[in-house]
Amino acid sequence: MIILDSINAVGHPLIQCTHSTTIELTKDDYLTKKGTCILGIKASKSCYDLNSVLKKKVKNGEKIDVVIKLDDTTDSFYGYGNKNLTLLSKKDLVFRKSNYICDRTILINCTKSSRELNRNIISKLTNSKKQISILFKVNDTYE
Template sequence: MEFTIRAKGHKNISATHKTTLEITKEDYLTPTGHCIIGIEANKSMFDFTDEFKEKLRNAKKIIVEIEVEGIKDTIIGEGHKDLILNHPTDIVIRKSNYICPRTLMINANKSAKDINRKIVKKLKEGKKLIFRIKIDD
């Protein structure tokens, strides 16, 4: 099962946060948003079906593939039975096991600072981001 979100970069993207990575539906980014790698996302967790949310909660492995102009990076994490998955604008990947309405997955192997720097450079130029969430059934 897969869910694809499209977003775009912004000149203020730094992608230096050590524990989280985020995309948002918001249309702006301040220089302090160190975990944000994409803005103006075309979908939020509100757009996930109930079936997809349930699969995320039960997933032992969630794969997020990010792609910008053919350059890809992959983040692997896990679900949790307590995931809320209802934030209207933000989707956050966490290296920790902290859960809030913005949390997509926990115990991830990468945060914003770990993303391929070629991707980050393109995002700083405002390029388009494809954010694919995959669950192994």
């Protein structure tokens, strides 16, 4: 597996991760109770900021593995890119179980939503301002 890019974000007491179809990271430094899909705030990158290699693979419709790390706990899922993804949001990025596409969408047809994530990670994020890392990986046939 090759790591294409990574994002850091922090937790917040209002993180719930109970949404059934999406996972979101935002550059915002606040969170409200309505943000049920948000995994982290103060994200280091949005869709717009991702590196060009990852963007190319996303726009080519490739399968992308996503690994979430917090301390010694990890979780993972995968999703797919699509040629119609614009990756233009300068504030957020959203992983979707559906095939809905907007400027904030990074991957579609993902295998997990926020409510399906490892609850140990969610608990740590709500009880502190711990930092999580999100890694974007692909299989490389040249490994």
